[in-house]
Amino acid sequence: MLLGYSDSDYAGDVKDRRSTSGVVYFLDKSLVTWSSQKQKIVALSSCEAEYVAAVAACQGIWLSRLISDMMGMKEATVKLLMDNMSAIALSKNPVHHGRSKHIDTKYHFLRECIEDGNVEVDHIGTAEQLADIFTKSLGRVKFIELRSALGIVDVHQA
Numbered sequence: 001m002l003l004g005y006s007d008s009d010y011a012g013d014v015k016d017r018r019s020t021s022g023v024v025y026f027l028d029k030s031l032v033t034w035s036s037q038k039q040k041i042v043a044l045s046s047c048e049a050e051y052v053a054a055v056a057a058c059q060g061i062w063l064s065r066l067i068s069d070m071m072g073m074k075e076a077t078v079k080l081l082m083d084n085m086s087a088i089a090l091s092k093n094p095v096h097h098g099r100s101k102h103i104d105t106k107y108h109f110l111r112e113c114i115e116d117g118n119v120e121v122d123h124i125g126t127a128e129q130l131a132d133i134f135t136k137s138l139g140r141v142k143f144i145e146l147r148s149a150l151g152i153v154d155v156h157q158a
Contacts, residue, residue, distance in 0.1 A: 002027055002067075004060050004080040005124065007131035008039070008053040010046040019043050021053035022134025024150065025060055031151050032063060036134035050084035053131075054091060057110050057119045064118075077117070081124035088121050 004025045011017040018041070024034040035056070043049035060078035068075040082088055091110045113119035132138065133146040147154075 001076050002032075002060050002064050002078045004056060004078060005129060005131040006050070006054045006056050006080055006082050007129050007135050008043075008046070008049040008084075009135040010043060010049040012136060013038065017042055019049035019052070020135045021049075021056070022131035023053065023056035023059065024131050024134065025063060027063075027067065029151075033059070034131075034134060034150070035059070045086075047084060047086035047090060050082060050087035051090055051110070054080060054082055054087060054110050054121070056080070057113050057121075061113060061118055075118075078113075078119045080119060080121045081129070082121060083124055083126045083129045085123060088123055091121050 002025055004023060007022045008019045009022075010019050012020050019039045020036060021039055022034075022036050025032045039049065039052050041052065043052060057078060057080055060080060064075045064078055067073075092114060110119065110121075114121065126132070130146060130149055133143065133150070138146070
């Protein structure tokens, strides 16, 4: 199973108020890929910023297909962990609500992936959100904790 963590820092850039998306994927316990990217839109809520970040499911599906082709096995389900309950609810509910109608249809790709059974989304507490390291400045202790959880070692201290 591919396990992904998706996070966002709602309106973190003080100049243009765009959010930063952070995504990390593991295959079993091995870190496979990560990304940190400024969002192309200005999100109007933390729910929207987290939902846009969750479109990382595309990357997970691509990884699943690549691994399937390389290993000659069935495509694995992608599990994506998010710390925003509203974004999870939005991704699972195909009904357009007045408060989310403005979200561009390209971001509703996640819904299709869930409906097709290719992606599963679940909640994770903010304290356990590994993608947090890719979205904002952290204190030294939290940074070291997350870096270690990602399996990244400081070669100067090794």
